[in-house]
Amino acid sequence: MTFTQRLPDAFYAGALARVREEMAAEDLSALLLDDPLDVAYLTGFHHFPNERPVACWLPLDGDPVLLVPDLEREYAQDQRAHAEIVAYPEFPGRRSPFAVLAGHVRRPATAAYAASTSVARARALAEAFPGTRWSTCEAVGRVRLRKTPEEITLHEEAARIADAMLEAGVELVRAAVEAGGELPAETELASHVIAHGARLMYARHQDVVVVPMLTGGLVYGGPNSAQPHRLPGGDRLRAGETFMLSLGCAVGGRFVESERTFVIGEPTTRQARYYESVREAQEIGTEALVAGLTCEEANRRCLAVIEEAGLGAYIRHRQGHGIGLGFHEPPWLSDGDTTELAPGMILSSEPGVYVPGHAGYRISDTVLVTESGPRRLTAYPRELTDVII
DSSP: OOEEOOOOHHHHHHHHHHHHHHHHHTTOSEEEEOSHHHHHHHHOOOOOOOSSOOEEEEESSSOOEEEEEGGGHHHHHHTTOSSEEEEESOSSOSSOHHHHHHTTSOOOSEEEEOTTSOHHHHHHHHHHSTTOEEEEOOHHHHHHTSOOHHHHHHHHHHHHHHHHHHHHHHHHHHHHHHHTSOOOBHHHHHHHHHHHHHHHHHHHEESOOOOTTSEEEEEEEGGGGGSTTOOOOSOBOOTTSEEEEEEEEEETTEEEEEEEEEESSSOOHHHHHHHHHHHHHHHHHHHTOOTTSBHHHHHHHHHHHHHHTTOGGGOOSOSEEEOSSSSSEEEEESTTOOOBOOTTOEEEEOOEEEETTTEEEEOBEEEEEETTEEEESOOOOOSGGGGBO
16 A cells, blocks of 8 residues: 555645634734745745845735745655745845745735744845835744644554654664674664665555655663753663653654653662653643643643652753644643644653653644544653563
8 A cells, every 4th residue: 555645635725714714803804934845835845045145925815926946846846836936146146036926926915924933034025016015923833733533644654654663673683782792883773774764664554755754763772861952972772771762753844753761770769660660751741732722831741750759850841832834842741831732743751761861751643633532643651561572
């Protein structure tokens, strides 16, 4: 069976309609979106961002326009972008890319761009559209919070691959342990699982949507894992220590993460204590991802488990974050985010403790909020007995 990563035309029509409802409520005639993920959400065009602007112009009425540098024009056509494509010659060029856009579209009285748009680009837009009153608007961000059934299917398939990447990593380490030789280095293990995930995807999928991190993640062992976002290095895994596989992939541009901490050999009392505290916190935190509860309350319930175990000094980050077209995106399972969870939101649940000089312990699943409660999309086992090699 072949799995297609391309979303149907109806998805883009629905996305445009939902964003336009938000625009009308704010009395906006047009939106200019230059965040690569907003562009992908509205048009289906995925690209590697650089200094050359790529933007989607969305009028309240009429077809969207995709502004691209000429060197991206064929790539946008190949991806069957759901917008009229307007190309500019080069950047910076003799004429601003936004001036090229302004010469092609009707100039509105009121328009907005996302808060993430740079000051330099906002200035260029004001110069290209001198009669337009500009503001900021987060309409697309609000719409992206809740995933559609078509998107959820992509996340589910990404979860299957991410779990398989964990399996492949464990098998590589287990084989090395059984052989009695050197254990793999962090970079070797990372390369192995990343390549395995990509092979699985291309073996089964058609119309693969290529994004900057198709498959990837963080891999580190022992004391290195006490640094939450450390990149893999040349250090080898060692018997008696833990190691962490923090893996993910994107199907159709939609991400998941699947993450476990493993022990090479029988765990010590200390290792078991840290691991079980994180496992319980992840369980409680995941159960709290229910519609109507706020993000900060879910985070509080999750991290309270670690604090009550006397390990609060080793907490370095929040419970988790939203996942979608971005590997990290709103909402945030953190103090200060009062967003109410709602069906269709997809989030990571990934509490951890980090003990300097010893190790880090983190367990992460990608979780869908549904009408009937949280549903884990990633499914690799989490009990301590399941992570012993």
